[in-house]
Amino acid sequence: MGDHLNVVVEIGINGAFLTRRWEEPENWMRLTRECGFAAHSFCADVIDPFFSGDRQFQLDRAQAAREAAARYGVTICDLYTGVATHRFHGLSHSDPRPRRRMKEWIEAAAEIAVTLGTDLLGGHWDAFSCEVLADPRRTQEATARLHQTFRELAQQLRSSGLRALMQEQMYIPSEKPWTLEEGERFLIEVNRDRGDALPVLLTLDVGHQAGMHYGLSGPDLDYTEWIRRFGATCAVIHLQQTTPDASHHWPFTEEYNRRGHIRMEKVLEALRQSHAEYEQNPLAQVLPRATKQWLVAEIIPGSTKTEAQLLKELEETARFLRGYVPEGGLML
Numbered sequence: 001m002g003d004h005l006n007v008v009v010e011i012g013i014n015g016a017f018l019t020r021r022w023e024e025p026e027n028w029m030r031l032t033r034e035c036g037f038a039a040h041s042f043c044a045d046v047i048d049p050f051f052s053g054d055r056q057f058q059l060d061r062a063q064a065a066r067e068a069a070a071r072y073g074v075t076i077c078d079l080y081t082g083v084a085t086h087r088f089h090g091l092s093h094s095d096p097r098p099r100r101r102m103k104e105w106i107e108a109a110a111e112i113a114v115t116l117g118t119d120l121l122g123g124h125w126d127a128f129s130c131e132v133l134a135d136p137r138r139t140q141e142a143t144a145r146l147h148q149t150f151r152e153l154a155q156q157l158r159s160s161g162l163r164a165l166m167q168e169q170m171y172i173p174s175e176k177p178w179t180l181e182e183g184e185r186f187l188i189e190v191n192r193d194r195g196d197a198l199p200v201l202l203t204l205d206v207g208h209q210a211g212m213h214y215g216l217s218g219p220d221l222d223y224t225e226w227i228r229r230f231g232a233t234c235a236v237i238h239l240q241q242t243t244p245d246a247s248h249h250w251p252f253t254e255e256y257n258r259r260g261h262i263r264m265e266k267v268l269e270a271l272r273q274s275h276a277e278y279e280q281n282p283l284a285q286v287l288p289r290a291t292k293q294w295l296v297a298e299i300i301p302g303s304t305k306t307e308a309q310l311l312k313e314l315e316e317t318a319r320f321l322r323g324y325v326p327e328g329g330l331m332l
Contacts, residue, residue, distance in 0.1 A: 005275045007291055007332040009268075011325045012039030012077050013318070014238070014298040016249075017310060019045045019082060025061060029068040035311060036318025038327055039075045041236070041296045042116055044123065045082030049108035058108075062115035069117070077294045078166070078236055079113035080203075081123025091149050092126035092142050092176075099149065102126070106153060106165075114161035120235055121157075122166025122203050127174045146176060150190040154197035164235055168203040169226065171210045171247065177202070178211060179220050180229055184282065187233070191286040199287055202230050205238035205298065206262050207247040223262065224270040231274035233287040238298040239267070239321070249300035251313040252320040264324045267295070272332050297321065 013035065018028055032040045046052075047061050069076050090102035102125050113121045126146060132138045154165055167186065170178050177183040183202055190200040206223040219225040221244065231237065241250040241260035250256040252264075271293075274281075278289045297317055301310045324330070 005332040007275055008329040009293050010329040011321045012041050012294050012296045013037040014041040014296050015043035015046050016300045025064040025068045029072045029074045032074050033072040035314040039077045042076050042079045043082045045084055048084055049105050059115050062112050066117040076116045076118045078118050078120035085125045089129055090126040092128045092146055110157050110160045110162055119163040121162055124168045147189040150200050154200050158197050164199050164201050166201045166203045169208055171208040173214050187283055188286055201235055203236045204234055207240040207242035210245050210247055224266050227270035228274050231271045232278040232289050233283050235290055236294045236296055238296050240298050251299045252317040253313050
């Protein structure tokens with residue numbers, strides 16, 4: 001099944017480990033390489049479009065990071081939201097003013113992404129309120145607004161230098177999409193008849209299947225099913241070690257691999273299957289099959305994790321993942 005897929009898979013590290021610890025672009029890329037990664041998913045909490053100094057500072061920092069990445073042989077594969085935008089209703093707010101403001105954040109982030117040297121921007125920028133979720137009519141209206149907003153962003157950003165916009169799949173009902181059905185509907189609705197607009201992709205996270213707390217069961221809780229269903233069209237898939245009932249964002253170390261349930265053999269096999277079955281997938285009507293994919297380790301350490309222990313765990317994570325994906329990439 002693997003000799004005809006012509007897909008290259010590479011691993012990377014998300015820059016969330018840098019936040020509140022290192023502020024110099026030289027160190028961001030030096031540590032990425034020293035930990036064993038040749039690709040870096042830039043965390044927007046490191047250079048936030050609204051909170052990090054003024055606009056010129058943000059672009060100067062992004063350019064410095066791009067130059068440091070080149071010195072250390074690191075590819076900045078995307079710019080991805082961190083924690084900040086998860087704290088707001090954003091694109092799903094019932095009032096248009098917060099929705100417009102979050103769109104401005106995305107537009108500003110697109111410029112930072114291009115300055116960093118990447119053509120991918122992704123994340124999550126909304127949460128449905130309890131008031132909206134309690135009313136089926138308001139929920140339906142908010143869902144339609146969200147889809148329309150992504151269609152508008154995809155059109156507005158078509159000349160920005162980006163090649164795709166990405167929305168992350170989540171695991172609670174307030175953050176859409178959180179079920180397999182919602183994921184498919186989202187991708188079809190935002191990409192149908194898009195013309196010259198950017199494609200809007202789904203980012204999968206292998207630890208975002210903890211919906212049992214809100215009543216989900218069956219395939220929605222299976223990370224391999226999410227990969228089989230959507231993996232072939234993803235530019236980015238987030239990796240973390242975790243337990244089925246949470247999204248811990250643990251490293252792939254011997255200790256955490258014993259405690260967690262994520263198995264790289266299953267991740268890669270599900271991805272191969274997704275590509276092999278792409279032509280039969282409804283998404284093939286609206287999205288192309290990816291030919292280069294990033295498996296990004298999204299390790300988010302607690303505040304009390306010392307820098308020495310953090311870097312040791314990242315080094316062990318890189319060695320572990322390289323056992324499955326060699327440097328230079330894996331051809332599926």
